Amino acid sequence: MQYRNYGKTGYQVSAFGMGCMRLPRIVQGDEAQVDREKAYEMIRYAADHGVTYFDTAYGYHNKTSEEVLGEALEGGRREKVKIATKQPFGIMEDLSTGGGKTILENARRNLENTLKKLRTSYIDMYLIHNIQKSTWDDIKKNKIIEEYEKFRAEGMIKGIGFSYHGQFPTFKDVLEFYSWDMCQIQQNFVDVEKEATAEGIHLAGKKGCALVIMEPLRGGLLAAPPVQVKAIYDEYPVKRPAVEWAFRHVLDYPEVSTILSGVSTLEQLKENLEIFSKPDAVPGCLSADEKQILARVKTKYDSLASIPCTACEYCLPCPQGVNIPGVFARYNDGAMFGSFEPPRRSYMFMTRGKQDASFCAACGACEKKCPQHIGIIKELKTAHEALKGWVE
Numbered sequence: 426m427q428y429r430n431y432g433k434t435g436y437q438v439s440a441f442g443m444g445c446m447r448l449p450r451i452v453q454g455d456e457a458q459v460d461r462e463k464a465y466e467m468i469r470y471a472a473d474h475g476v477t478y479f480d481t482a483y484g485y486h487n488k489t490s491e492e493v494l495g496e497a498l499e500g501g502r503r504e505k506v507k508i509a510t511k512q513p514f515g516i517m518e519d520l521s522t523g524g525g526k527t528i529l530e531n532a533r534r535n536l537e538n539t540l541k542k543l544r545t546s547y548i549d550m551y552l553i554h555n556i557q558k559s560t561w562d563d564i565k566k567n568k569i570i571e572e573y574e575k576f577r578a579e580g581m582i583k584g585i586g587f588s589y590h591g592q593f594p595t596f597k598d599v600l601e602f603y604s605w606d607m608c609q610i611q612q613n614f615v616d617v618e619k620e621a622t623a624e625g626i627h628l629a630g631k632k633g634c635a636l637v638i639m640e641p642l643r644g645g646l647l648a649a650p651p652v653q654v655k656a657i658y659d660e661y662p663v664k665r666p667a668v669e670w671a672f673r674h675v676l677d678y679p680e681v682s683t684i685l686s687g688v689s690t691l692e693q694l695k696e697n698l699e700i701f702s703k704p705d706a707v708p709g710c711l712s713a714d715e716k717q718i719l720a721r722v723k724t725k726y727d728s729l730a731s732i733p734c735t736a737c738e739y740c741l742p743c744p745q746g747v748n749i750p751g752v753f754a755r756y757n758d759g760a761m762f763g764s765f766e767p768p769r770r771s772y773m774f775m776t777r778g779k780q781d782a783s784f785c786a787a788c789g790a791c792e793k794k795c796p797q798h799i800g801i802i803k804e805l806k807t808a809h810e811a812l813k814g815w816v817e
């Protein structure tokens with residue numbers, strides 16, 4: 426296993442970080458739960474084979490991921506690894522759940538629950554989960570970071586970080602506002618210039634902030650390329666599985682501390698560990714020719730998108746709250762990568778947020794504003810049919 430510096434914390438972590446949001450599941454009808462025996466086996470296998478970084482969150486797997494991770498690591502492994510977990514501002518704000526009368530009391534109560542579920546007395550890295558442009562001002566106003574500092578002073582957490590899914594300007598604001606110990610962002614070779622972007626990676630590195638990458642395989646979509654993409658990989662003299670190409674794109678950045686992979690089977694885990702243990706799985710691992718291959722693969726993927734939405738957001742806001750570009754992005758993911766399963770899961774979260782295509786009332790307001798002249802109402806229906814039905 427390759428190891429890398431974890432920002433200014435002074436310690437190193439495994440370049441492979443085990444993400445605990447796609448653990449093996451048992452689905453029965455409309456219910457799904459973690460297959461605990463399989464999950465324990467995978468987590469313990471990882472911890473016993475050099476993985477020292479585990480990532481979870483309060484909400485993953487219907488709030489059971491932390492518990493499963495804690496149970497798996499209990500009995501000697503917990504002390505050998507670093508655990509990162511996250512609390513979203515949304516659940517701090519939700520005062521209806523009992524146990525807290527204020528946002529800060531809620532935040533503390535939720536952390537106490539997390540510690541119990543993880544069967545530990547401290548969290549190595551505690552994140553504000555998914556900071557967004559729309560929540561950032563409230564996070565500052567409610568002094569959430571100051572409360573995290575109290576948690577740290579009391580020994581409940583060791584480091585303070587955040588995860589982020591929005592655009593670069595807000596990422597820069599958040600990063601520069603505070604001396605964070607770490608930040609967690611999405612990066613993969615198809616989305617180099619989306620979300621926090623490569624510039625965000627360099628900025629975090631300059632600040633000495635540990636950088637954790639999520640979605641290096643785009644929710645697993647980059648693991649099984651369609652034939653048109655596979656043909657490009659096959660041209661290269663060195664033969665590698667598609668997952669290795671995708672991992673090498675993020676391994677190439679010297680600023681990256683650890684790369685999260687949300688493995689769902691022991692076989693996937695073993696394949697990932699092999700890749701991250703190669704002597705050349707290090708910063709600067711991509712040659713100019715290899716970067717060319719990845720650029721061509723990205724162009725090919727882009728050409729497979731079926732709805733020409735540019736995410737300009739001119740069609741927003743929708744009076745019914747439909748996240749039109751979000752729906753189209755998920756549908757295009759399914760079309761581009763040849764599998765609707767990962768986007769279905771992410772669409773389920775849009776449904777929970779009442780932003781999915783089923784809320785469209787066909788008022789037509791959005792279609793008049795779309796510079797791409799997309800038949801939005803019709804395309805939303807098509808996308809909904811393809812994306813609905815994930816249970817968790």
Ligand code: SF4
Nearest residue numbers: 743785786788789791
């Ligand atoms: S047509 Fe549907 S998606 Fe478009 S603005 Fe009206 S309700 Fe929203």
Ligand code: SF4
Nearest residue numbers: 734735737738740795
């Ligand atoms: S206006 Fe059209 S192109 Fe822009 S986000 Fe909306 S649907 Fe996509």
